[in-house]
Amino acid sequence: MKAEVNNSVVYSRPQLSIWKRSLNARTALLYLLPSILLFTVFIFYPMFRTIYLSFFLTDQQGVAALFVGFENYTYLLQDPSFRNSVKATALFVLYTVPTGIIIALFLALLANEKLKGIGFFRTIFSSTMGISVAASSVVWLFLFHPSVGMFNRLLSVLNLPQVQWLLDPEWALISVSISTIWLNTGFTFLILLGGLQNIDEHLYESAKIDGASYWYQLRRITLPMLSPTLFFIITITLINAFQTFGQIDILTKGGPSQATNLIVYSIYREAFINYQFGTASAQAVVLFICILVITILQFKLGEKKVHYQ
Known part of the structure; x- marks a missing residue:
């Protein structure tokens, strides 16, 4: 497969192709190395460490002390507090994801109109x-304040009963959802x-020539053409809703009566307040x-309705 010509080695084409692919693979790996190291340190190691600790009882430093299996x-399955966290998380996702997307879609449709000064809006x-x-x-903590908050002042002006936004278990989760x-x-x-x-403007021009109304264009052109973007934003918003922490910590700290104790906040309390790292x-x-x-189901069921151009 190789021959000596003028004291030099000449490789055949198959060998040269394999050598080039190997060189390309090493070059690609070199460029990917920083990302691989970052993912290993900040994602893969914490993930496998978490799975490992979930089978142990730990001390206050988070060191595995006793293997307990499952x-x-x-x-967790028998703990009423965890079941309450699951229920609160499901309600929080139900409150925030559909409502947030519908409001944002309405605003986007308004801002997409060619009107003077629309850039400001x-x-x-x-x-x-x-x-x-x-x-x-x-x-929002000041807005929800029971005595000096704007919302309760507005209710007073309208002669309506005041609401304990962050202190009433029935209103606390709704209040956090609004923020x-x-x-x-x-x-x-x-x-x-x-x-x-x-979205291609020619689609709307053709529809207008045919006498299509705005609502018909919205149903038959806008939403189908926007479906890839909607699919993406639903997936991202759904994942972010499950991972909500900051608002809970500042506004309610999981209360009152664990009404806003979402799973992420429950993990935080179990690990860094109760020092039960295994359960967390x-x-x-x-x-x-x-x-x-949920993400796999969304891709399996939801992507069938997505129309790619």
């Missing part, structure tokens, strides 16, 4: 994207607006499995 998972609608969770939560919807609207609006602006790790694994299953 006892941590059995304990686009900036206002997307402005919440630049606000941190901590800052926005502090603002979350407001915070996430900017990002969702911006993505949906970008999707709307990528088991909750984290359960949350990961729930998000994974």
Whole structure:
């Protein structure tokens, strides 16, 4: 396969092709090495460490002390507090995801109209994207204040009974959901607006020539053409809703009566307040499995209705 010509080695074409592929693979691996190291340190190692700790009882430093197998998972299934966290998380996702997407879609449809000064409103609608969770939560903490908050003052002006927004178990989760919807609207609006602006204008022109109404165009052109963007934003918003933590910690700290004790906050309390890292790790694994299953189902069922151009 090789021959000596003028004291040099000449490789055949198959050998040269294999050598080039090997060189390309080594070059690609070199470029990917920083990302691989970052993923290993910040994602893969914590994930496998969490799974490992979920089978142990730990000391206060988080060191595995006693192997208990699936006892941590059995304990979670029998724990009323964890079941309450699952229920609160499911309600929170139900409150925030559909409502937030519908509001953002409505704003995006308005901002997509060719009107004078619409750029100002686009900036206002997307402005919440630049606000941190901590800052926005502090603002909402004052708005929900039972005595000096704007909402209760407005109710007083309307001669309506005041509401203990963050102190009443029936209102606390709704209040946190409202602040979350407001915070996430900017990002969702911006993505949906970008999707709307990528729709071919000739489709609307042809529909107008045929006498199609606005609502017909919305049903037959806008929503089908926007379906890839909607599918993406639903997936991202759903995952983010399951991982909500900052608003809960600042506004309610899981209360009152554990009404807002979402799974992520329950994990935090179990690990860094009760120092039960084994149980907290088991909750984290359960949350990961729930998000994974929901995401897979969404891709299996929802992607069938997505229309790619």
